[in-house]
Amino acid sequence: MTWVVTRLCRDNVDTACVAECPVDCFYIPKDTGQHTNQLYISPSECIDCGACEPACPWEAIFKDDSVPAAFGEDVALNAVCDSDRADFETAVENPDTPKPTPEQVTANKAKWGG
Ligand code: SF4
Numbered sequence: 505m506t507w508v509v510t511r512l513c514r515d516n517v518d519t520a521c522v523a524e525c526p527v528d529c530f531y532i533p534k535d536t537g538q539h540t541n542q543l544y545i546s547p548s549e550c551i552d553c554g555a556c557e558p559a560c561p562w563e564a565i566f567k568d569d570s571v572p573a574a575f576g577e578d579v580a581l582n583a584v585c586d587s588d589r590a591d592f593e594t595a596v597e598n599p600d601t602p603k604p605t606p607e608q609v610t611a612n613k614a615k616w617g618g
């Protein structure tokens with residue numbers, strides 16, 4: 505079992521989740537022109553602790569068997585950080601990133617059909 509970052513993270517990438525992960529298995533693309541600009545969870549490294557999910561202000565993180573249908577393709581997307589690891593680096597928390605308002609969270613979900 506692994507957890508998955510869905511498209512609700514895209515272009516937000518506030519990194520609030522990163523500090524919660526005990527095994528540092530969040531990854532970010534080195535070149536967002538090459539890969540989608542969001543965080544990725546390595547399915548081979550995630551230990552299924554669930555600590556990151558409540559820390560995500562955009563409510564973008566789901567267990568792989570509970571990902572909403574509208575975000576189903578994001579399960580395979582996360583695995584790209586394992587298969588193309590040379591294109592990724594370990595994500596680092598940036599505590600200065602602004603957090604969204606409840607209205608922004610709702611609007612982001614609507615934008616992506618979630
Ligand atoms: S579930 Fe735990 S191990 Fe997996 S990404 Fe979240 S914090 Fe890291």
Ligand code: SF4
Nearest residue numbers: 513517518519521560
């Ligand atoms: S906290 Fe959520 S939205 Fe922010 S970077 Fe992590 S997964 Fe993406």
